[in-house]
């Protein structure tokens with residue numbers, strides 16, 4: 001049987017570390033509040049260059065993560081025949097970041113697709129890569145999750161519930177058609193648009209002439225907004241449901257999981273999910289303390305770190321799971 005096997009992982013985290021104490025210098029917050037509510041101690045925010053732009057853009061961060069994943073897989077750039085780039089904010093309104101990866105890595109016209117599924121982007125991307133491979137559309141797919149959050153956050157007291165949670169970074173995996181057991185066993189994908197407005201960034205909007213006006217800017221509607229308690233409640237429930245659903249598809253139970261790599265939204269969400277499913281600490285991966293929530297990038301960054309730390313071995317049963325704006329949620333079940 002042909003399966004979509006993850007044969008390489010890599011990540012890139014910007015050098016510039018921003019601690020909770022650094023944030024407390026500019027926003028009315030504290031290390032204690034952030035640590036207790038989210039588990040985050042620090043995050044990376046891209047430094048700004050003299051031209052007033054970040055020193056790297058999202059595609060460049062993605063390319064750095066991808067180069068590491070390609071080296072880790074032991075393949076050549078020319079082997080990639082499809083790019084899937086998951087991000088909630090591409091570098092420009094269009095085209096998406098995938099085409100810039102084709103250029104940066106010299107991929108000789110390989111297909112490029114962007115996925116706009118926010119925190120769930122990587123889970124959708126891996127499911128799409130699996131579909132391409134099973135259908136014979138592609139043989140070697142580069143799935144990247146990359147995000148610049150720092151430039152979009154409201155860094156005044158008004159935006160403190162959001163701005164303390166998010167960070168910049170990118171992670172990548174190489175997925176290749178392989179004969180045998182290794183690879184994606186199943187995926188589950190869901191959405192519920194009635195909650196779109198509980199976690200969104202409204203402007204610029206397509207229906208408005210000029211797309212944005214000064215009233216929107218004055219009201220801060222060009223910054224992301226979140227109803228934190230609703231997100232918390234739904235995230236915890238949907239994480240558990242999708243893990244159970246994807247395990248059931250493969251004929252497994254939570255006890256069979258060797259490693260769960262959840263979207264790093266909030267340590268309290270991860271802990272609640274682990275508790276509800278009866279998972280042992282060694283079954284759950286977390287690095288949110290170091291990077292915060294990098295939306296589409298959290299899972300591929302975590303996968304790359306799990307590999308570096310020896311937490312994923314050949315034959316292990318891996319579950320990746322995410323919930324995010326949309327609301328969207330889902331999970332992948334993978335034999336490593």
Ligand code: ACO
Pocket residue numbers: 028029030033034037038119160161162164165199227228229231232235264265266268269293323324325
């Ligand atoms: N620092 C200090 N105080 C703050 C901050 C901050 N950064 N942000 C909010 N507060 C204050 C509020 O103003 C409020 O003050 P008040 O009581 O005087 O009105 C107080 O803290 C409590 O606010 P709540 O919103 O009730 O705080 P809550 O306990 O719900 O925690 C949080 C907020 C952390 C956002 C929580 O709702 C949560 O964890 N939600 C899940 C959302 C999440 O993790 N999102 C990640 C992104 S989405 C995703 O990836 C799935």
